[in-house]
Amino acid sequence: MERTMEGLLKELEELKKEAYIGNEEKAKQRREKGILSARERIEKLLDPGTFVEIQPLVLARNTDFGLDKKRKHGDGVIAGYGKINGRLVFVYAQDFTFMGGSLGELHAKKIAYLLDLAMKVGAPVIGLNDSGGARIQEGVDALSGYGQIFFRNVLASGVIPQIAVIMGPSAGGAVYSPALMDFVIMVENTSYMYITGPKVVKAVIGEDVDHQQLGGADAHTKKSGVAHLKARSDEEALELVRKLLSYLPQNNMEDPPYVNTGDDPMRTDPELRNVVPTNPNVPYDMHEVIKRVVDNGEFFEIQPEWAKNIIIGFARIGGYTVGIIANQPAHLAGVLDIDSSDKASRFIRFCDAFNIPIVTFVDVPGFMPGTRQEHGGIIRHGAKMLYAYSEATVPKITVIIRKAYGGAYLAMCSKDLGADIVYAWPTAEIAVMGPEGAVDVIFRKELTTIEIPEEREKKRQEFIDEYRRKYANPYRAAERGYIDDVIDPAETRPKIYLALQMLRNKREKRPPKKHGNMPV
Incomplete structure (x- = not known):
């Protein structure tokens, strides 16, 4: 049967539809908890109508352990470029509704390619992270994928701004890409980062701890310092990205953008x-x-x-x-x-x-x-x-x-x-x-010769005043x-x-x- 353009386009449409949708049932369940889908996150982040997707048709090569029945085009990550306040940015969003957002070979190559493109053209990268970690079924291919991303994070460091937004789990090897980026933003209650989870912690050291206590937004913004900013919702996290980027240049060869704030630079403030x-x-x-x-x-x-x-x-x-x-x-x-x-x-x-x-x-x-x-x-x-x-x-x-x-x-x-x-x-x-410490060092012997405490303290205060007048x-x-x-x-x-x-x-x-x- 002769193929027609209409038939070819229909086939293409079906393939892209598969890559576009993800798992709608899981996405609906998450939406009820206030969690946006991967595509919704990109839409909220970028200027309307500016997103251009790249490599939507990648498909996992590995078929072991039932992957042949699970794999889908797109491989669980959406990647592309668009604009924020009229300026070019690159963005990828992991889709937790597909195999828990797990990172496999093609998933990783897609992110690595995006980082390569961003470095070539000199534009910031934003990673919307929502992944349970490496796709275990893909074995060393998944580990290699992490290595490829880490390597590019390092190459891009100091060349283009890199921002990671943790919007769900980020476990195991997945935590190191955000850690290598410039800024990490976490969403309260729904995001967490750790190398080893609560079950491993319990098994190894006998400590009972849940996901949030171990690696939630509070843990990393208040205790570890791994995360830089905390948001109350997905929407607020994405708005923080937009605001942060407004202060930054596109790359290391540019200066930050000038903004006419309307505030007189020569303004004085007697207060x-x-x-x-x-x-x-x-x-x-x-x-x-x-x-x-x-x-x-x-x-x-x-x-x-x-x-x-x-x-x-x-x-x-x-x-x-x-x-x-x-x-x-x-x-x-x-x-x-x-x-x-x-x-x-x-x-x-x-x-x-x-x-x-x-x-x-x-x-x-x-x-x-x-x-x-x-x-x-x-x-x-x-x-x-x-x-x-x-x-x-x-x-x-x-x-x-x-x-x-x-x-x-x-x-x-x-x-x-x-x-x-x-x-x-x-x-x-x-x-x-400080004057007090300096006096105790410089005049220690002289002060110890004064036996009456009141007189000794009076003399000490005189020395402090003299030191402050001359040096402090x-x-x-x-x-x-x-x-x-x-x-x-x-x-x-x-x-x-x-x-x-x-x-x-x-x-x-x-x-x-x-x-x-x-x-x-």
Whole structure:
């Protein structure tokens, strides 16, 4: 029988219909729980009508263990490209209704090909993860698939932004691709990530734990730091992706997009003079400083629930994207510890990779003391911040708000670590250590000779006042050129904006090397 175009098109339509639908019954059950289907997620994420699917007809080659009866075109993942706010992005969405979203050979090759395309054209990749893990029936082919994806995640790192959204299970090898990407967003109650599940945990160490306790959104946004943002629903997670991308460039060869925010970059704010207590021992919320400095008070915070003693996130100043890093005196007095060092270091390196200027607000009393921190490797973790700031060649502007003591002062983007411009408020205290600690070291012998406690404490206070007057202020550092100016807090925004404008064409050459050896 002679084939006709009509017949061929009908055959094609049937094949694509099979790939398009997935398991409608399972999708309906999930929808009743507020969980979107893979295609619905893509539709919600992208600008309407912009999605172009690629490789919808791939079909698993393996037929062992009953796969010949289960396999379907598409192989459980939808991949393609489209636009977000008019800008090109690549996206893949795993379909949990097909074999639990399990990753097989062709499933993986499809994702790997998408990553290759994204790198070629220089556009972000968003992975909508909803997978039970490797497709065991495909054996080593499935493992190879993971390896191909991991390899491309690494190749794409620092070249294009990569965002993972965990919208269901992500178990076993499946967790490592999101971990290699730049940002991880999780959905409350419906998503979880872990290498070994509750049953294995129970069998090996006898611990009773459920999916959410082990690897839910709260576990990874508050305790492990694996995830960066948490959403209450699929829709909110996808909106977070759109908002995050608005601050980012398409790739490492571009600058972030300029946005006319309507906020005068030369605006001053006299209220900043009242936000920070002059008493260095009184806490305050650094968010108040940040929001008064950035455009329209809009600050997109990253990892807000983990390592709260340091704040990181994106904002705009004069319409230009900046990465904000700031100590938080309202939590643990703003000290640097293992987690906060890791949090800041990774963010610094992301900003540097994607041409995002870094603005650092400093109020740091030092590194966290104690055996837990020392035995946990605070030396190595703290060194990551020194490394990340020193390595970064993007414009770096530092504002010392209050305390800047010892090695932690250096770690918060001091002039010695390559800061281009360093400003200080009149409240700044830049010193080797706080006045109280310094006096106890310098005048220890002299104070021990005073027998009457009241007189000894009076003399100690005199020494503290003298030390604060001579050293614990911004002026000694200004005299030595370690800071560029002491400024009125009200003028912080215009000072930063003018510095950013001056540094827009900054070029910095470094010694040639394959790569450094960061103390990871």
